[in-house]
Amino acid sequence: MNAATSELKESFWARLKSHARFKRKYLAFPYAVFLVLFVILPLLLIVYYAFSDSSGTPSFDALVSFFTSPNKWQVLFVSLFMGVQTTLICLLLGYPAAYILADKKLNKNAVLVVLFVMPMWINFVIRTGATRDLLDVIGLSGAQYPWPATLIGMVYNYLPFTILPLYTTMLKLDRSQMEAAADLGASPFRVFVHNVVPQSLPGIISASEMVFMPVMSSYVISDTLSEGKITLFGNYIYLDFSNSMWNEGSFMALIMLIIVGVSMFLTRNVDRSDAQVRGGGLW
Amino acid sequence: MAKLTRILALPLVVLLTSAGSGSEAVKALAAGEPMILRVWNWEDYIGVVEVDGDEIPLDEYFEEYVKEVDGVDIDVIYETFDTNETMLSQLQSGAATYDLICPSDYAIQKMMSQGLLQPFALGEEERKALYGDTYGNWSNNYDLYASPYLKNWFDTISASVPGEDGTNSTHTLSEYARGYMWGTLGITYNPEYKGYIQAGMRPEDVMVQLSDWNALWDQTAFWGTFQIKDSMRDTFSIGLMRTFDRAFEFLLELYRAGTITQEKYTDAVNIIFNCINHVDSFNALMAELNTYLDHSETPFETDYTIDSIIAVTQSDLEVLRGNSYGLETDSGKTDIQTGTRSGICLAWSGDAIYSMDTAEEETDIELYYSVPSTGGNIWFDGWVIPKNAENVEYANKFIDFLCDPEIAAYNMDYIGYTPFIAGDDIVEKAKEWYDEKTWAIEEDPTLAETVTDWDAYAEEEGWMRVDLSYFFEGSLSEGEDAIFYTTEIQPVTGKNLKGEDETVYVGRQFLAQYPTIGLPDNLDIIPGLAVMEDYGNNNEYVLRMWENVKASGVLEPWIIVLFCLEIVLAIGIASYFIVRKQLSLHERKKRRAAK
Numbered sequence: 001m002n003a004a005t006s007e008l009k010e011s012f013w014a015r016l017k018s019h020a021r022f023k024r025k026y027l028a029f030p031y032a033v034f035l036v037l038f039v040i041l042p043l044l045l046i047v048y049y050a051f052s053d054s055s056g057t058p059s060f061d062a063l064v065s066f067f068t069s070p071n072k073w074q075v076l077f078v079s080l081f082m083g084v085q086t087t088l089i090c091l092l093l094g095y096p097a098a099y100i101l102a103d104k105k106l107n108k109n110a111v112l113v114v115l116f117v118m119p120m121w122i123n124f125v126i127r128t129g130a131t132r133d134l135l136d137v138i139g140l141s142g143a144q145y146p147w148p149a150t151l152i153g154m155v156y157n158y159l160p161f162t163i164l165p166l167y168t169t170m171l172k173l174d175r176s177q178m179e180a181a182a183d184l185g186a187s188p189f190r191v192f193v194h195n196v197v198p199q200s201l202p203g204i205i206s207a208s209e210m211v212f213m214p215v216m217s218s219y220v221i222s223d224t225l226s227e228g229k230i231t232l233f234g235n236y237i238y239l240d241f242s243n244s245m246w247n248e249g250s251f252m253a254l255i256m257l258i259i260v261g262v263s264m265f266l267t268r269n270v271d272r273s274d275a276q277v278r279g280g281g282l283w
Numbered sequence: 284m285a286k287l288t289r290i291l292a293l294p295l296v297v298l299l300t301s302a303g304s305g306s307e308a309v310k311a312l313a314a315g316e317p318m319i320l321r322v323w324n325w326e327d328y329i330g331v332v333e334v335d336g337d338e339i340p341l342d343e344y345f346e347e348y349v350k351e352v353d354g355v356d357i358d359v360i361y362e363t364f365d366t367n368e369t370m371l372s373q374l375q376s377g378a379a380t381y382d383l384i385c386p387s388d389y390a391i392q393k394m395m396s397q398g399l400l401q402p403f404a405l406g407e408e409e410r411k412a413l414y415g416d417t418y419g420n421w422s423n424n425y426d427l428y429a430s431p432y433l434k435n436w437f438d439t440i441s442a443s444v445p446g447e448d449g450t451n452s453t454h455t456l457s458e459y460a461r462g463y464m465w466g467t468l469g470i471t472y473n474p475e476y477k478g479y480i481q482a483g484m485r486p487e488d489v490m491v492q493l494s495d496w497n498a499l500w501d502q503t504a505f506w507g508t509f510q511i512k513d514s515m516r517d518t519f520s521i522g523l524m525r526t527f528d529r530a531f532e533f534l535l536e537l538y539r540a541g542t543i544t545q546e547k548y549t550d551a552v553n554i555i556f557n558c559i560n561h562v563d564s565f566n567a568l569m570a571e572l573n574t575y576l577d578h579s580e581t582p583f584e585t586d587y588t589i590d591s592i593i594a595v596t597q598s599d600l601e602v603l604r605g606n607s608y609g610l611e612t613d614s615g616k617t618d619i620q621t622g623t624r625s626g627i628c629l630a631w632s633g634d635a636i637y638s639m640d641t642a643e644e645e646t647d648i649e650l651y652y653s654v655p656s657t658g659g660n661i662w663f664d665g666w667v668i669p670k671n672a673e674n675v676e677y678a679n680k681f682i683d684f685l686c687d688p689e690i691a692a693y694n695m696d697y698i699g700y701t702p703f704i705a706g707d708d709i710v711e712k713a714k715e716w717y718d719e720k721t722w723a724i725e726e727d728p729t730l731a732e733t734v735t736d737w738d739a740y741a742e743e744e745g746w747m748r749v750d751l752s753y754f755f756e757g758s759l760s761e762g763e764d765a766i767f768y769t770t771e772i773q774p775v776t777g778k779n780l781k782g783e784d785e786t787v788y789v790g791r792q793f794l795a796q797y798p799t800i801g802l803p804d805n806l807d808i809i810p811g812l813a814v815m816e817d818y819g820n821n822n823e824y825v826l827r828m829w830e831n832v833k834a835s836g837v838l839e840p841w842i843i844v845l846f847c848l849e850i851v852l853a854i855g856i857a858s859y860f861i862v863r864k865q866l867s868l869h870e871r872k873k874r875r876a877a878k
Contacts, residue, residue: 057810071834078837081846088849095628133839136624136710142505143608143625227609228513231833242368243826244375 017162046257049250062251063106072236072252077111079233080259083216090162090211093155097195098166098203102173113167117160124157128224131156135225146226154215161214162207169203205267213260317356320345320677323370323381325664326363329465332690337390340555341693345684349677352420357677374399374669382672388440388663389516390461392817395442400667404679413676424686425461428706430754431855432809433462436663440814460665461682462703464694466632467661467798467812468517469654470509471639476626476791478508487777493627493788496524496655497780499603506606509627510618513610515829520556520660520815521629522596522603527555530583531811533572538810542575552658556813558592559821589824597828610833617641621662622648625811632795639792640699652795656787658811661798663703688758701796702812705758710765717793719746719768741768743841747845751794753800753809769793772802778877 034119053059066072100106119127131153135141142149173196181191199202219235233256240249322342331338334347342361349357362381364370367390373379375397386394394400404413411418437456444454472493474486482504492498499521500507514517524531531552538548549569558565569583576582604610608625611618615628616635620642630638635652642648666685668678684690688706695702695712703711714721720741724731734740742750746768755765772790779785788802800809818825 069830071831074838075834077846078834078842081842084846084849141624147842220849221610223513223610224614227510228611228833229604229609230837235833236830237824239515239830242366243822244368245823245826 043257046250046253050245050254051251053247055152059247062247065248066251066255067073075231075236076233076255078230079216082150082154082222082232085151085210086158086215087208087212089151090159094159094162094166094207095200095204098163098170101163101167102170116163119156120160125220127157128153128221132224142227142229146229148235149279150222150226150230153221154218157221158211158215161210165206165210166200166203169200173199209267212263213251216259217256291695307854312370317358317589318674318677319358319360320383320674320681321360321362321381322681323362323364323384325385326365328363328385328664328698328700329361330690330694332688332693341685341690345681348684349680351689353417359681360658366513380671380673381669382674382678383666383719383801385463385666386664387646388456388814389817391456391665391667391818392440392442393668394667395444395454395459396817396819398445399669401670401672401675402454403461403682404675406459410679413679417825421680421683424688424704428686428688428691428758429705430464430703430705430758431683431756432753433465433663433703436661436814437462437665440816442817443603455563455856456665460667461686462663462665463685464633464698464700464702465661465663466701466795467654468520468629468631468659469635469652469795470627471630471635471650471652473619473622473642473648473650475648477623478626479504485777487775489777490651490653490775490789491777491779491785491787493651494653494655494789495780496657496659500525500606501780502600502606505627507608507627510609510611510615510625510629510700511603512615512629513612515825516815517629517660518603519596519825521554522600523558524655524657524659525599525603526592527558528657530555530569530572533575535657535811537575549810549812552811553813556660557816558587559589559818559825560589560816562589562592589821593824593828597831600828600832604832605836619650620646620648622646633698634796636699636792639795642745646858649791651789651791653789654794654798654808654812656807656811658813659666659808660815661812662814665703698865705755707758707760707763710755710759710763710816710833713751713796714767716776717767717769717771717796719744719770737766737768744768746770747772749799749802751797751799754797767793 050062051058051060053061097116102115107113132142135149140149140152158163177199178191178195182188186194191201216232217234219232219238222230222232223235233252237249237252237256240246240252329341331340332344333339334344339347340361342359346357346359349355352495364373367386370384371390371393374381374384391400394844404410407423410421410423413564414421434457437460440456441453442453442456442459444459445451470493474489476489479486479489485503489504492501492505499509499511511521516729519851522716534543534548534555538545539541544553552730554564554568556559566585569587570585573582573585611628613626616630616638618624619628619638622642628638630652632652635650637653639650642650666677666678672678685694686704688704688708691702691704691706692708692712695709720737722762738748747770749767749769751765751767759765771793772788774786776784776786776787790799798808798812800807
């Protein structure tokens with residue numbers, strides 16, 4: 001009995017000692033605090049506000065209001081459209097650019113990469129103000145052409161976010177595979193479609209995510225460049241919040257979260273199944 | 284987990300104990316330290332005073348002033364906010380405690396009805412009780428110098444304030460607020476904008492047409508050249524001017540013909556302006572207007588509901604948004620100075636003065652300001668004391684200080700908006716800026732002696748006589764008057780929207796600074812001005828309307844077609860790959876089976 005207790009005591013101290021020792025996982029502690037305070041708590045608050053009324057009692061008013069307002073659907077559709085267009089244009093422009101930048105034969109100067117990312121060094125509000133003046137000078141003012149003006153501004157702002165992930169993936173492209181395909185008689189087009197694109201798929205996916213989501217929720221760029229003619233979903237949320245309609249604003253924020261979540265889930269899924277086919281995970 | 288809490292607990296204990304001792308230390312310090320006055324104001328909304336060659340903001344100057352007058356140290360903590368809404372939500376959440384805040388008229392109403400405010404010390408007895416020994420050092424400058432015209436406005440705006448016992452009682456703004464700045468919402472425009480010249484319009488035509496709110500709905504020359512405010516309340520007020528244009532027009536006619544008194548006219552304009560809150564009295568007014576109509580004319584509708592008013596105004600605003608160059612939050616006042624971007628922007632009078640001044644200096648463009656004859660919005664910003672204020676005494680004293688006409692003149696000089704305060708210093712400053720007579724005497728001092736009849740002299744010189752007594756009445760010492768002579772306000776004849784010749788009076792900075800009264804016809808702005816009250820519970824209706832307006836007009840057919848095409852394409856590509864994958868799997872299986 002005594003021996004058993006002393007053994008237990010010993011093992012307790014031993015365990016305590018081993019626990020008290022500094023462990024690597026404690027390094028995550030500061031971030032865990034940050035995560036709880038600024039990510040999880042606000043998220044819970046959003047959910048709480050989305051499903052309560054102005055007096056704080058649980059209610060589905062905000063949900064009903066959202067699903068019965070055609071204008072909110074319309075704005076959501078416009079935001080989706082804007083997000084998709086910007087993503088497509090960014091990929092079309094960014095993909096070849098990243099390919100050239102990553103190819104050491106074509107680009108012997110690393111400074112070029114910096115040049116592509118440099119616009120990010122300036123605050124985007126200031127950049128957007130300058131873009132507005134520029135578009136006015138070349139006759140593409142948002143007053144007459146709200147869509148082209150806003151798309152140009154969006155692409156300008158988010159292109160670096162497309163190029164960077166693509167560039168890092170392309171640096172890791174397995175050139176020998178491409179050469180082998182070419183040696184075995186594949187045309188450059190076939191090499192591209194069947195080798196380069198699958199290899200760079202993770203880059204394409206993370207680039208799309210990094211563009212699509214912020215564009216959906218941004219509103220400063222569309223407000224400034226379309227001269228207030230294109231209203232995005234983020235703008236609607238802000239409008240409700242600034243009029244103390246916390247519940248409906250929160251519900252719309254929740255909708256946005258769900259859309260982002262779904263789009264992420266979908267792309268991850270596509271990526272995983274693709275990785276399985278290729279028999280290895282790049283992502 | 285237990286360990287985690289212990290790890291957490293230790294620093295927490297340290298923190299708590301140190302915080303406890305800290306606050307005591309603060310308390311101990313406070314005994315000998317200066318008092319604190321916390322002031323919350325709009326950005327760029329307080330003047331500077333020059334002392335020994337240094338420019339000192341008035342809030343800092345107040346510290347010196349208090350030291351001199353009361354012999355105590357006070358520390359003014361001055362902070363700023365950018366919209367009434369952000370200010371309100373911060374205050375409601377309890378995150379902010381201040382002794383003085385400067386919201387706009389409707390926000391004051393809202394704060395009153397939410398029980399967030401306490402009244403100012405009214406009357407000498409209350410002031411004596413509050414100020415104690417220092418009572419003799421301060422004078423009630425607001426009562427002495429605030430313009431009677433504006434004080435009268437504050438008496439007419441009221442809110443239902445919740446009392447301690449749970450019952451509500453109605454109080455006016457005069458009890459709970461001290462006016463600071465005021466102005467109108469009007470149209471700043473550039474009569475020589477290239478688009479108007481290309482459309483074959485003379486500057487005079489532009490001037491005449493822009494003294495009518497309907498110009499903004501005109502589909503010809505002004506189309507796509509004006510910016511409207513991305514602000515629900517301001518744009519809604521413009522929408523109402525259009526929706527009920529016929530009623531406004533008719534009322535003006537009745538007033539000019541002398542059928543109704545000025546008081547009745549102003550009341551009626553205010554009822555239409557606030558029809559959302561007073562649907563019944565609005566319908567009654569429409570019914571009353573029908574009694575003045577001839578039998579041949581179509582009567583005004585008398586069965587409006589909030590929904591029907593909102594619906595009509597919404598469709599008017601959707602058209603307005605489509606016609607406009609765009610919506611702006613702050614860029615309008617600089618865009619119009621470029622001379623190429625926009626020809627018109629809707630502006631508060633103070634912003635309009637800023638645009639006109641800088642355009643004149645920098646781009647040599649003469650901008651004008653108009654409040655159309657059928658009426659418009661008058662607004663006020665005023666100081667209030669929140670219920671949880673800690674230094675009520677010096678909050679009251681700060682108002683006494685700001686309402687000193689000399690200090691108010693510094694404010695007017697620096698900010699450009701028009702202060703609530705009248706008095707000698709203000710009238711002198713205004714004359715220094717706008718009065719031809721003052722300029723003439725400055726150039727040739729002998730004129731002051733030789734000219735006896737200034738009215739006759741002015742007529743010879745082509746100056747317009749403007750009487751601002753409505754504003755300065757009762758605040759001026761003997762020998763001062765509120766008669767101005769100006770060349771800025773001029774009659775102009777041009778073609779109106781119907782293509783007929785019409786004469787209107789146009790003005791610039793002077794008109795924006797002090798709306799006029801007593802001029803022939805069109806510039807008689809004052810009686811047609813209306814305050815837009817807090818919408819209260821009806822805010823949601825207006826917000827829904829504004830959301831609809833902002834969503835309108837974007838979804839063109841090509842967008843839907845393009846989006847559908849993209850979706851079809853995406854599905855096509857995806858199914859191609861899926862089918863191919865399935866096929867290859869199938870083939871592999873077959874090959875394996877063959878082995």
